[in-house]
Amino acid sequence: MNDPCAHCEEMMQPYLDHVLTDAEKDEAERHLDECDPCRRRYKFEESLRVYVRKAAAEQMPPELREKLAALRIPLE
């Protein structure tokens, strides 16, 4: 691998999605331990995901819950 940072970037999405093998994960972490820009990049991406998830979570309106319950098929 010629450019460890480019390789590390390729691993970022699968790393944060927890789909790397243990060996790949160790490899990524070894690079992150010694590379400040990559570490900052991972950290930013991770906090962005958490933040998007929190910001996008909307509660279901209570009226909708009632409407769904009313769709149940009555027992004969």
Add this chain to the structure above:
Amino acid sequence: MAFAGTVDRVDAEPEEAQRLAAEARDRVRFEEDALALSDQVYRVARHIANSREDADELVQETYARAFRSWRQFQPGTNLRAWLLRILTNLNIDRGRRQQRAPQMQPLEANDYFLYDRLAENGDGVTDEDRVVERLSQDDIVAALSAVPHDFRDVIVLVDLGDFSYQDAAQILDIPVGTVMSRLHRGRRILKRELAESAVEEGT
């Protein structure tokens, strides 16, 4: 023969009644399980649909269809994924997926572009954990809705709905590799949209 026939008929009735009672129990359990998932279904539907009103309607149509075709659900499999498969299919069938014009700008170097934009306007806050807080909830909801549907559906299922790549592939009826590539590109489009809103607010 007549005697045997009588016995058959007497036995058959309770059997049929038992079968119906068991089926009614299964159906009630199915409905309760499905309703218990409605918060999670709504959370995904809200961003697959284009508006709250659409999401509301889509979730109702999904549950109406699920309650009608509950026998098609295989107990022991993932009910949340089954409900979302109905929902994404309904969304496509009803032609609600108005696509925006294709994105023309390059997507490279998004990660740091967004970070730099946020840090720039951040009153000296450059901590990767804190800088995202400069985005408002409205920015995020607007940026998500600006991502074209093919990409957004995957982001919403995986990042907001916690579905695996495999589940998302089954729900959307696309290969796992397509889920991965759409996710990658979709997240970049999302970051570009977020960076644009950060630029607008900073000026």
